[in-house]
Amino acid sequence: MIWKRWLTVLLWLVVASTVGAQPTTIELDFPTWQAEEPGAGEYWTELIKDFEAKNPGVKVKKTQVPFREYADKMTVRFAANNPPDIVHLPSRNFLAFASQGWLAPLDEYLAQTDVKATYTRMNDEMIYNGKYHGVLLMAYGMMFYYNEKMLQDAKLAVPKTTDELLKAIAATTDANAGRFGWAAPTTEHPNLVVEIGTWVTGERANLFKGNQYNFTDPAVIKAVDKFRAAIKNAPKGVSSEQARQLFVDGKVAMLRDGPWVAAALKKAPDATRPYLKMGMMPFATIPGGTSNSLHMPAKLDAEKRKYVWEFIKLTTTPEWQAKYTLLSASPAPRRNALPAAELAQRPDLALINKSAAEAVNLFPENVAVRENYNEYAKLFSEAGIKLITSERGTIDVMRDLQAELIKRIPLQ
Amino acid sequence: MPAVVAVFALIAWPMYLIVSISFREGKSLNFAALGQRPFGLGNYASVLTDSATWHSAWVSFAYTFGTIAPAFVIGLGTALLLNRVFPWRRWLRSLMLLPWAMPGVMVSIVFLWLFDASFGVVNYALRSLGLITADVAWYTNESTALIAVIVPTIWKAYPFFTLTLLAALQSIPANLYEAADVDGASAWQRFTNITWPGIRGPAVLALILNGLWTFREFDIIFAATGGGPAKATETLGIRAYNEAFGYFYMGRAAAIGVLMLTIALAFVLVARRELRKEFF
Numbered sequence: 035m036i037w038k039r040w041l042t043v044l045l046w047l048v049v050a051s052t053v054g055a056q057p058t059t060i061e062l063d064f065p066t067w068q069a070e071e072p073g074a075g076e077y078w079t080e081l082i083k084d085f086e087a088k089n090p091g092v093k094v095k096k097t098q099v100p101f102r103e104y105a106d107k108m109t110v111r112f113a114a115n116n117p118p119d120i121v122h123l124p125s126r127n128f129l130a131f132a133s134q135g136w137l138a139p140l141d142e143y144l145a146q147t148d149v150k151a152t153y154t155r156m157n158d159e160m161i162y163n164g165k166y167h168g169v170l171l172m173a174y175g176m177m178f179y180y181n182e183k184m185l186q187d188a189k190l191a192v193p194k195t196t197d198e199l200l201k202a203i204a205a206t207t208d209a210n211a212g213r214f215g216w217a218a219p220t221t222e223h224p225n226l227v228v229e230i231g232t233w234v235t236g237e238r239a240n241l242f243k244g245n246q247y248n249f250t251d252p253a254v255i256k257a258v259d260k261f262r263a264a265i266k267n268a269p270k271g272v273s274s275e276q277a278r279q280l281f282v283d284g285k286v287a288m289l290r291d292g293p294w295v296a297a298a299l300k301k302a303p304d305a306t307r308p309y310l311k312m313g314m315m316p317f318a319t320i321p322g323g324t325s326n327s328l329h330m331p332a333k334l335d336a337e338k339r340k341y342v343w344e345f346i347k348l349t350t351t352p353e354w355q356a357k358y359t360l361l362s363a364s365p366a367p368r369r370n371a372l373p374a375a376e377l378a379q380r381p382d383l384a385l386i387n388k389s390a391a392e393a394v395n396l397f398p399e400n401v402a403v404r405e406n407y408n409e410y411a412k413l414f415s416e417a418g419i420k421l422i423t424s425e426r427g428t429i430d431v432m433r434d435l436q437a438e439l440i441k442r443i444p445l446q
Numbered sequence: 447m448p449a450v451v452a453v454f455a456l457i458a459w460p461m462y463l464i465v466s467i468s469f470r471e472g473k474s475l476n477f478a479a480l481g482q483r484p485f486g487l488g489n490y491a492s493v494l495t496d497s498a499t500w501h502s503a504w505v506s507f508a509y510t511f512g513t514i515a516p517a518f519v520i521g522l523g524t525a526l527l528l529n530r531v532f533p534w535r536r537w538l539r540s541l542m543l544l545p546w547a548m549p550g551v552m553v554s555i556v557f558l559w560l561f562d563a564s565f566g567v568v569n570y571a572l573r574s575l576g577l578i579t580a581d582v583a584w585y586t587n588e589s590t591a592l593i594a595v596i597v598p599t600i601w602k603a604y605p606f607f608t609l610t611l612l613a614a615l616q617s618i619p620a621n622l623y624e625a626a627d628v629d630g631a632s633a634w635q636r637f638t639n640i641t642w643p644g645i646r647g648p649a650v651l652a653l654i655l656n657g658l659w660t661f662r663e664f665d666i667i668f669a670a671t672g673g674g675p676a677k678a679t680e681t682l683g684i685r686a687y688n689e690a691f692g693y694f695y696m697g698r699a700a701a702i703g704v705l706m707l708t709i710a711l712a713f714v715l716v717a718r719r720e721l722r723k724e725f726f
Contacts, residue, residue, distance in 0.1 A: 103672075106691055106692060109475070109691045109692070109694075110691050112475070113475040113690075113691065130694070134474070134475055134476060134694065135476065209580075212564075220583075220586065221585070221586045221674075221675070222586070222671070222672065222674035222675050222676070269563075269564060270563055270581075270583040270586060270587075271562075271563035271564070271583035271584075271585060271586040272563075272564075406693065408692050408693060408694075409692065409693040412688070412692055412693075415674075416674065416675070416676040416677060417676075419586065419588070419674065419675040419676045420588075420676050422586075423583075423586065423587050423588055423675065424588070442693075
């Protein structure tokens with residue numbers, strides 16, 4: 035009879051646990067490369083907290099994926115019919131995903147918001163086949179970071195031109211002592227293309243001329259030669275994340291990067307923090323572009339679709355656009371996202387906004403290249419590695435790259 | 447009947463899919479729509495006429511032979527050592543086999559640190575010995591990257607040789623060595639006349655199996671270099687991955703897969719004579 039008593043107790047426990055159970059939790063999968071980034075990481079944490087408070091029973095599972103492998107990992111997930119619920123993409127990869135039919139059009143949702151009226155025209159980069167397939171998170175201008183003490187020790191002023199910059203890079207480098215004048219991605223990395231593109235755009239050269247590749251143009255070659263001169267004094271084999279860290283640690287005198295690095299400077303060691311400064315790029319033109327964006331996968335069940343949109347919509351509100359600027363130290367796409375009074379108290383944000391306003395897009399605008407950006411970036415970064423590690427002439431490397439691009443990605 | 451079903455479900459059907467996809471031309475990663483793509487030999491034409499394919503084939507061969515030859519020598523050496531009687535022999539045998547059990551990605555992470563350009567132990571050791579004067583960026587330099595991915599693969603591959611050859615060594619009757627000692631045979635003569643004939647069969651089999659595994663190795667290379675820098679470590683397997691998931695050309699990736707399969711089959715056919723002699 036004892037077993038009957040135990041069985042009764044067990045049944046009661048099962049019934050009680052079922053009756054007392056919480057409503058089913060919906061979990062939204064959200065991979066991003068920014069989860070651990072200073073500034074942006076804090077923004078996402080705060081935003082998710084607010085979203086979960088406003089949507090009880092919905093949880094956002096944020097996971098960190100390294101940037102170097104981010105686009106490939108997302109491609110594999112979409113191809114395997116297992117896309118994330120909230121899709122966060124580097125904007126340069128957006129068209130490749132949209133052209134596969136992997137992203138949902140958002141026009142119906144956007145019609146219920148003020149996004150089209152209040153965002154800068156950079157948001158139009160989210161249009162594919164006449165419809166918006168995403169919402170922009172940031173468009174930016176490149177920033178120049180420098181270690182004031184290292185420049186002073188070399189008796190140098192802050193460079194204002196690329197020639198001054200190259201001289202300062204050479205003068206502050208002492209590789210044997212582990213000190214470098216410049217840091218940039220020097221390994222096969224998607225941001226190596228951005229680094230070279232920055233020098234080309236900054237020198238007012240253009241990699242495209244109408245519907246043709248323009249990689250062997252004398253102005254392009256001259257700009258790439260300047261990139262090579264700078265990179266000779268940079269540590270080898272580092273990614274863009276490592277380059278930032280070396281600057282923050284006081285081992286690098288100067289760095290080109292996006293405005294988001296400003297947030298990382300606050301976490302620098304006490305000995306170097308006071309000397310790390312941010313300024314305008316010492317180039318003839320400020321290179322920049324769209325950075326990253328949020329999207330909804332085309333295949334998603336109705337319930338999740340509703341909450342994914344609520345999440346995206348929350349990022350577009352004036353409150354969270356202002357918080358984006360403050361927490362990530364990057365320009366939000368909503369015009370005047372930060373009130374003028376608040377902006378006046380933050381000269382760093384004013385500088386970042388100025389750079390964004392003056393920026394010229396360094397990323398390719400040709401549709402064929404945008405649809406095949408991964409392949410373009412891979413071929414370009416392979417050539418970039420040759421420019422860094424070999425003694426081959428710049429013109430030869432760029433000619434080979436152009437021939438390969440014509441073969442693999444013919445322009446429309 | 448169950449065997450036929452198993453072979454069809456596990457081997458024939460996936461093979462059919464790969465071959466079928468290899469004839470579908472154009473760019474798409476949408477598997478449901480792949481069947482609607484034009485059917486033809488275009489993928490084979492573009493893959494076989496592309497110099498990058500033959501570069502990848504060369505890298506695959508260099509990687510395979512660069513791994514297998516030293517791994518075999520190390521495996522044979524460790525098997526001969528572990529075949530001797532000494533204290534802690536059992537523990538050491540288990541320890542020696544550990545690299546084989548390590549996931550490839552973990553192996554890559556460990557060696558990425560060891561070979562790090564600025565803070566790696568390898569550069570520090572070479573500098574201390576006076577063999578280099580400046581740090582070598584092993585994984586980002588075109589001329590050293592292949593060596594840098596071969597070394598961890600050797601480390602992971604040699605225990606299989608150790609295990610196979612040790613088992614074979616233990617099956618050689620001890621009285622053969624006693625007779626050789628009585629006859630005054632040298633160590634080399636004992637090895638060439640008793641040990642090698644005793645382990646040759648398992649050694650050939652282990653070489654073929656390990657060779658095929660290394661030929662299609664993916665995770666160590668992908669985690670360390672992704673096939674770079676500038677295609678220096680882009681084996682056929684890595685190239686197939688890049689074509690499919692980097693550039694969205696699933697048909698071209700499948701055609702490279704079929705090419706790899708053909709090369710592996712040719713390798714087995716060449717080795718068939720030796721296998722027959724030893725086992726059949």
